[in-house]
Amino acid sequence: MKVEQISIFIENKSGRLAEVTGILGENGINIRALSLADTSDFGILRLIVDDSKKALKVLKEQKFTVSITQVIGVAVPDSPGGLSSILRTLDQHNVNVEYMYAFVERSGDNAVIIFRFDDVDEAIAALTQSGVKILPGHKITSI
Amino acid sequence: MIWNNDFETLPREALESLQLKRLQQTVEKVYATVPFYRKSFDQWGIKPAHIKTLDDLRRLPFTLKQDMRDSYPYGLFAVPLEQIVRIHASSGTTGKPTVVGYSRRDIENWTEMVARSFVAAGAHQGDIIHNAYGYGLFTGGLGAHYGAERIGASVIPMSGGNTKKQLMIMQDFGSTVLTCTPSYSLYLAEVAAEEKIDIRSLKLKVGIFGAEPWSEKMRQEIETKLNIKAIDIYGLSEILGPGVGIECIEAQNGLHIWEDHFIPEIINPDTGEVLPDGEKGELVITTITKEGIPLIRYRTRDITRLTKEPCICGRTHARIERLSGRSDDMLIIRGVNVFPSQIESVLFAIDGIEPHYQLIVERDGKLDTLEVQVEVHEHTFSDEVKVLQGLSNKIRKDIKDLLGVTCNVRLVEPKSIARSEGKARRVIDNRPKES
Numbered sequence: 001m002k003v004e005q006i007s008i009f010i011e012n013k014s015g016r017l018a019e020v021t022g023i024l025g026e027n028g029i030n031i032r033a034l035s036l037a038d039t040s041d042f043g044i045l046r047l048i049v050d051d052s053k054k055a056l057k058v059l060k061e062q063k064f065t066v067s068i069t070q071v072i073g074v075a076v077p078d079s080p081g082g083l084s085s086i087l088r089t090l091d092q093h094n095v096n097v098e099y100m101y102a103f104v105e106r107s108g109d110n111a112v113i114i115f116r117f118d119d120v121d122e123a124i125a126a127l128t129q130s131g132v133k134i135l136p137g138h139k140i141t142s143i
Numbered sequence: 144m145i146w147n148n149d150f151e152t153l154p155r156e157a158l159e160s161l162q163l164k165r166l167q168q169t170v171e172k173v174y175a176t177v178p179f180y181r182k183s184f185d186q187w188g189i190k191p192a193h194i195k196t197l198d199d200l201r202r203l204p205f206t207l208k209q210d211m212r213d214s215y216p217y218g219l220f221a222v223p224l225e226q227i228v229r230i231h232a233s234s235g236t237t238g239k240p241t242v243v244g245y246s247r248r249d250i251e252n253w254t255e256m257v258a259r260s261f262v263a264a265g266a267h268q269g270d271i272i273h274n275a276y277g278y279g280l281f282t283g284g285l286g287a288h289y290g291a292e293r294i295g296a297s298v299i300p301m302s303g304g305n306t307k308k309q310l311m312i313m314q315d316f317g318s319t320v321l322t323c324t325p326s327y328s329l330y331l332a333e334v335a336a337e338e339k340i341d342i343r344s345l346k347l348k349v350g351i352f353g354a355e356p357w358s359e360k361m362r363q364e365i366e367t368k369l370n371i372k373a374i375d376i377y378g379l380s381e382i383l384g385p386g387v388g389i390e391c392i393e394a395q396n397g398l399h400i401w402e403d404h405f406i407p408e409i410i411n412p413d414t415g416e417v418l419p420d421g422e423k424g425e426l427v428i429t430t431i432t433k434e435g436i437p438l439i440r441y442r443t444r445d446i447t448r449l450t451k452e453p454c455i456c457g458r459t460h461a462r463i464e465r466l467s468g469r470s471d472d473m474l475i476i477r478g479v480n481v482f483p484s485q486i487e488s489v490l491f492a493i494d495g496i497e498p499h500y501q502l503i504v505e506r507d508g509k510l511d512t513l514e515v516q517v518e519v520h521e522h523t524f525s526d527e528v529k530v531l532q533g534l535s536n537k538i539r540k541d542i543k544d545l546l547g548v549t550c551n552v553r554l555v556e557p558k559s560i561a562r563s564e565g566k567a568r569r570v571i572d573n574r575p576k577e578s
Contacts, residue, residue: 005526007524007525007526009519009524009531009554009556010556011555011556011559016556037528039528039531039532041553041554042519042531042554042555044526044527044528044531046526063556063557063558064556064557065519065520065521065524065556065557066521066524067521067524067525067526069526098527099527116526116527
């Protein structure tokens with residue numbers, strides 16, 4: 001159920017993002033979803049790609065600091081209140097969200113939310129119990 | 144092991160009477176042959192005959208680095224050029240380099256002192272000494288080379304640079320002793336890791352590191368990463384080159400200064416007053432056997448303390464504490480004295496921090512600002528902003544707690560801080576120079 005997310009440390013310097021995406025492109029790696037957390041000095045680029053092992057390898061070769069984190073993807077009905085009910089469920093189970101980002105599925109029926117939890121397993125249990133649909137990893141990486 | 148038992152374990156009384164005799168000869172010699180000294184002694188109303196005891200040394204004026212620059216290139220030589228067999232020069236980051244000349248006997252004495260130093264560091268005949276100090280005008284390469292040959296070791300004259308080749312030679316030739324700057328040893332370890340070479344499993348057992356100040360934490364880092372004993376060697380080109388002093392492997396507690404060739408003193412750098420043993424101040428060295436360029440009370444700008452307490456290794460020569468920095472490396476930031484080595488110890492005390500950092504000093508209006516740049520590597524990286532910010536906050540707080548100075552911490556990408564193959568450039572001071 002978990003998805004591998006690649007995180008990359010990026011200094012706030014012009015052209016760095018383009019370098020990362022360039023490396024991925026040259027190696028035929030497709031980006032499925034991304035989010036950039038930034039501070040005044042640095043940013044953390046988080047990516048879901050179709051081949052995370054390969055992405056890790058090629059970025060490391062280019063001397064980037066990279067790590068892999070387990071996140072989960074949840075399909076949320078693309079209608080008002082969709083996200084709200086999921087967050088309420090998490091709150092009721094005392095599960096903390098470290099961060100999240102969203103994108104819309106190609107078919108357009110569902111939004112996909114990527115969640116990073118402190119304790120992934122606990123979060124999965126809480127969501128499953130409440131009938132929330134967690135997307136299998138391969139489904140997200142092949143969107 | 145002791146290379147020259149007679150001299151290295153000479154009882155202090157005999158050592159000091161030898162020092163007095165040699166000091167008197169040196170003072171007479173420079174007064175007679177070096178116009179700079181004749182003039183400055185005359186100004187101070189000092190004659191060589193006034194030097195009757197070792198304590199009289201403090202009556203003599205200091206020699207400054209600037210005096211050497213002013214005498215560029217040969218003004219302080221005490222013998223005619225035809226007696227000089229070697230010329231070296233310091234790196235001279237600002238303007239002209241300082242030039243030093245060696246007579247045949249100077250080279251012989253230097254070789255002897257490096258031989259003593261290497262044996263004290265645990266090297267001996269049969270060792271393969273991988274000498275990665277730069278060969279050239281810099282004294283490191285040739286100085287270490289001659290001493291290494293003298294003890295009968297096999298010397299590989301690598302010089303600096305070409306790091307991958309250094310690693311290949313180290314593996315294939317079975318180097319057992321590494322001589323280079325401490326920062327370069329860590330760079331070797333880093334490149335080895337990239338090349339998938341297990342540097343810890345090589346035959347290296349000892350590293351003899353000098354030419355830049357380094358902290359105790361950095362020593363631990365080197366010892367762990369390379370699986371060797373890391374020994375501190377002291378030297379400066381004005382006085383000799385490497386081999387002025389060495390840590391003995393038995394104690395690893397202070398560096399013995401070869402007192403049959405030098406007289407060390409510690410002074411208050413502001414007043415010039417001589418401080419008692421054990422107090423921290425600037426190291427001043429008088430050479431008492433040098434022919435080419437004898438120096439009287441040369442101010443090294445190195446900050447340390449001196450002890451004449453007996454050492455467990457049996458050597459009777461005084462020891463200086465490992466350098467806490469060079470007085471001209473010292474940064475004054477908003478009135479606070481900061482040595483790069485102090486910041487280094489803060490960084491190395493934090494788990495996972497790599498030994499690559501740089502200090503950037505700027506002036507923002509009237510205020511000095513210090514930025515500490517630290518590389519983020521796998522062990523310290525996190526996909527969460529708060530973890531990385533926690534890291535920079537911790538560094539900032541630890542520096543503030545230890546040094547009382549506020550700084551900005553900037554986390555930077557790996558390899559964005561330039562690696563040195565010689566002396567590491569730790570400080571970039573962009574403040575306008577006082578006129």
